[in-house]
Amino acid sequence: MALLEIKGLEAKVGERQILNGIDLTVNAGEVHAIMGPNGSGKSTLAQVLAGRELYQVTGGQVLYDGKDLLAMPPEDRAREGIFLAFQYPVEIPGVSNMYFLKAALNTVRKHRGLPELDAMDFLNLVREKMKLMEMEQTLLNRPVNTGFSGGEKKRNEIFQMAVLEPRLAILDETDSGLDIDALRTVAGGVNALRSPERSMVVVTHYQRLLNYIVPDFVHVLSEGRIVKSGGKELALQLEESGYAGLGIYDEGEAA
Amino acid sequence: MAVAEQTGVWLEYFTRQQPAAPWVQALREAAFQRFSEVGFPTTHDEEWRFTNVSRIAGQASGFAYPASPHSNIPEEAQQYLGNHAAIGRNPFVALNTAFLNEVRFVRVPRGTVREDPIEISWEAEAAGSAPGVFHPRTLIVVGAEAQCTIVETYSGSGAYFTNAVTEVVAGDGAVIDHYKVQRESPEAFHIATMHATLGRSANFSSLSVALGGALARNDANVTLSEGTDATLNGLYIVNGRQHIDNHTEIDHAKPHGTSHELYKGILDGKATAVFNGRIVVRKDAQKTDSKQTNKNLVLSDEAVINTKPELQIFADDVRCTHGATIGQLDAEALFYLQSRGIGKNQARSLLTYAFAQELIDRVKVQSLKDRLEAVLFEKFHDYGG
Structure with a gap:
């Protein structure tokens, strides 16, 4: 059975229709890249899957592990194993990274029928995962994402993913704003989490990230629809010819 | 209600007081005189526009006045008491002064450092069937170059009216870390004024935490001298039908003073809150640096906050910034x-x-x-x- 099945998904924000019937099936262990120009609906798809209320689903269906995903509040989706690495991780002054992550991990563990981790076990776990992401341990004691550099924020996302061990990871433009060294570290962290039980949906504008996180499938999104699907070579083709080569333009540009 | 009607019952309480030393008696009488003239404020008074105290004024006949013990005020308080919190400015200060009786008097001699926090706790106890009325008075005198930490706590149970006044006098170079925690009962009325007169290069930092009371009003006033550094912070958290009013006044009387002010409010239910932050920079007070911030988190549709900065700047070489936010x-x-x-x-x-x-x-x-x-x-x- 597919882990994620998206059928004819439509969504809008305010009065603006953004997704116009997305069909996508992701099986366990697969990595799917979603590419597309600005305004094509990539990030909207990512946010809708994670349950952002800002977007209103106007049609279609999403099954996650056979369950109706769209009926679940965001926290239940997370507990069921969905993780969204944000394009713009949110700064939350006053809440320490450590407290936040411990609360999150223990909620998720409880849901999976695992015992809550005590402070010591938690610390050992996060130390190990921080090493993987080459993160300074002092980041743990700082408020969530507050005053973090762009690179630190993105690392923090993948670090959280490593701690929470999702079944379906959705990476929303995780490469944006990263220099090549940070990109290697972040991609290394993501690759270390690849496993036959874990699926990934990697949303990106540029092919660059896919040199490091090599996808099994590539889908090109335009005007809220998947217009082309293929293997990893499709990303390379896009790199050469650009979206225009497929007859796709940024929203608002003359077609 | 006419002023005479309101004050009549207070006159009865006033005359029932135990006699005190002549100088205390003189303070009481001048204060009661003042209170009799002005009575309780109404919402027509600009200072009280959003805080209606008619529930206090109207309930006067219903208060139980606790039997007052003999006055315990030491002679050396005479040179300070009533010289900082002015009876002319606030009828409640006048009322408190008219009932001067028990004074918590903290003295930190010049050059001494008190490591342990000095706890001043006022607990309102039920005075029988009718709501009690209390006039806590605190006097804190910190000598030059002395240092201390003060924690004032107000609490109680049931219905009562606490009308508190705190005077702080800081010598040159004194360092004072002051906290006020207001955890009155949900039915209580709490009206309080703190006035701090700060010496040259003194450093005064105050945090007011207001959590309780059906109706609470907190006035925090500081007068700065040359090079004084003053911080007035506040946190108010209200729910249900609570009302909290924070009025602050930072008076830069002399040059090179610095003041920082951060008041944050959290409002839920049908609660209402007021923040009024007055900053005065007098003509002499050049090179003043003052920053005021008021932030409010409103968690319900029905809670209401009125926030107002009030800058009165008479000097020309100063930096004053202020900002207020209201958000969810x-x-x-x-x-x-x-x-x-x-x-x-x-x-x-x-x-x-x-x-x-x-x-x-x-x-x-x-x-x-x-x-x-x-x-x-x-x-x-x-x-x-």
Whole structure:
């Protein structure tokens, strides 16, 4: 059975229709890249899957592990194993990274029928995962994402993913704003989490990230629809010819 | 209600007081005279526009006046008492002074450092069937170059009216860390004025935490001298039908003074709150540096906040900034927390707590910090549920 099945998904924000019937099936262990120009609906798809209320689903269906995903509040989706690495991780002054992550991990563990981790076990776990992401341990004691550099924020996302061990990871433009060294570290962290039980949906504008996180499938999104699907070579083709080569333009540009 | 009607019953209480030393008697009489002339303020008074005290004024005949013990005021308080919190400015200060009786008097001699926090706790006890009335008076005199930490706590149970006045006198170069924790009962009326007169290069930092009371008004006033550094912070958290009014006045009387002010409010239910921050920079007070911020988190549709900065600047070479915000919980932050598995209610209480955290983090007395964290945790846990 597919882990994620998206059928004819439509969504809008305010009065603006953004997704116009997305069909996508992701099986366990697969990595799917979603590419597309600005305004094509990539990030909207990512946010809708994670349950952002800002977007209103106007049609279609999403099954996650056979369950109706769209009926679940965001926290239940997370507990069921969905993780969204944000394009713009949110700064939350006053809440320490450590407290936040411990609360999150223990909620998720409880849901999976695992015992809550005590402070010591938690610390050992996060130390190990921080090493993987080459993160300074002092980041743990700082408020969530507050005053973090762009690179630190993105690392923090993948670090959280490593701690929470999702079944379906959705990476929303995780490469944006990263220099090549940070990109290697972040991609290394993501690759270390690849496993036959874990699926990934990697949303990106540029092919660059896919040199490091090599996808099994590539889908090109335009005007809220998947217009082309293929293997990893499709990303390379896009790199050469650009979206225009497929007859796709940024929203608002003359077609 | 006519002033005479209101004050009549207070006259009865006034005459029932035990006699005190002649100088105390003189203070009481001048103050009662003043109170009899002006009576309780109404919402027509600019200072009281958003705070209606008719519930206090109207209930006068219903208060039980506790039997007053003999006055305990030491002679050496004479040179300070009533010289800082002015009876002419606020009828409640006049009323408190008219009933001068028990004074908590803290003296820190010149050059001494008091390591342990000085705790001043006022607890309103039930005075029988009718609501009691209390006039707590605190006098804190800190000598030049002396240093201390003061924690004032107000609490009680049942219905009562607490009308408190605190005077702080800081010598040159004194360092004072002051906290006021107001945890009155849900039915209580709490009216309080603090006035701090600060010496040259003194450093005064005050945090007011207001949590309780049906109706509460907190006036915090400071007068700065040359090179004085004053911080007035406040945290007010109201729910249900609570009303809290914070009025502050920072008077830069001399040059090179610095003042920082951060008041944060959390409002839920049908609660109402007021923040009025007056900053006066007198003609002499060149090179004043003053910053005022008021931030409000409004968790319900029906809660109301009135916030107003009031800058009176008579010097030309100064820097004064002010800003006020009124907002709700950040939807993006909520979603971020939820997307990690944290339930919506827990996420809400976490973010509410975080809003208050900025001020709690500045509490330097560990035992107080722990106490406040526990209180807030419990409070917001309820909000979340």
